[in-house]
Amino acid sequence: NKTQFKIDVEFSSNVSNEVQVLLGQDIDTNGVLDIDEADLCFAWTTGVWQLYQIDSPDVVLLSYETSGAFKKGSYILYLNDDGEPTRFEVIADKTVVFSQELICDSSLFSSNWNIAKVVHRGSGVEETCFGVKLQAETLLILLK
Numbered sequence: 001n002k003t004q005f006k007i008d009v010e011f012s013s014n015v016s017n018e019v020q021v022l023l024g025q026d027i028d029t030n031g032v033l034d035i036d037e038a039d040l041c042f043a044w045t046t047g048v049w050q051l052y053q054i055d056s057p058d059v060v061l062l063s064y065e066t067s068g069a070f071k072k073g074s075y076i077l078y079l080n081d082d083g084e085p086t087r088f089e090v091i092a093d094k095t096v097v098f099s100q101e102l103i104c105d106s107s108l109f110s111s112n113w114n115i116a117k118v119v120h121r122g123s124g125v126e127e128t129c130f131g132v133k134l135q136a137e138t139l140l141i142l143l144k
Contacts, residue, residue, distance in 0.1 A: 005077040005085075005109055007042055007116075012070055015047045017122030019071075022054065026115040033117035039110060042075040049073050049092045053107055061108075062090055064097040077109050085109045 007021055024038035038054045044066075051062040074091040085108055090098040102108065 003079050003081075005079060007075040008072070009042070009044070009074075010070075010072045011044075011120065013044070013122065014069065018045045018119070019043060020045075020117075020119040021075075022117040022119070023110075023113050024054075024115060024117075025110070025112045031115075033115045037115075038117065039113070040108065042073070044071055044073060049090065049097070051075065051090065062098050064090070064092050066093050068093065079109070083111050 007023075009019060009021060011017075011019055013019070020041050020043040022033055022035075022038040023040045023042075024033050026033060027037050028034070035054065041050075041052055041054055041057075043050045043052075047065055047067065049062065049064045049066060050060050052060050072091075072093055074089075076089045076091070077085045078087040078089075080086050085102050087099070087101050088108055089096055089100075
C-alpha cells in the first residue's frame with residue numbers, strides 16, 4: 001500500500017520489559033542500524049507506549065499507559081501521492097490512542113529509511129512471544 005507506512009508490534013510482556021522499534025537509514029551499509037543512524041523510535045517501556053525522535057529522547061511525541069500481559073501496538077502513517085505524511089495514528093491494544101493530521105512534518109517519516117532495528121529486553125515472562133511487522137509499499141517483514 002503506497003499510501004500507508006505501518007509498524008505492528010505484538011508481544012507478551014510485563015512492566016519490566018521493553019520493546020523498541022528503531023527506524024533509520026543504514027548510511028554505512030553494514031546491515032546494522034547504529035544509534036547515530038536511527039531517527040525514530042516506537043516503543044513500549046515499563047508499561048507505557050511511546051514515540052520519540054532519537055535525537056530528542058526526552059521529548060516524547062506520544063505516551064500512553066497500558067496494562068495486561070499481551071501487548072499490541074501500531075504506528076500508522078498515511079502518505080499522499082508524493083510520499084509525504086498527511087496523518088498519523090497510534091493504536092494501543094485495539095484502541096486508537098492518538099490521531100492527528102500533519103502539515104509538512106517530515107520528522108515522523110523519511111523515504112530514505114531502509115532499515116529497522118528491533119530491541120526486546122527484560123525478564124520475568126515465561127514463554128514470551130514476540131513479533132513485529134513493518135509494512136511500507138510492497139515491503140513486508142515479519143519477525144517472531
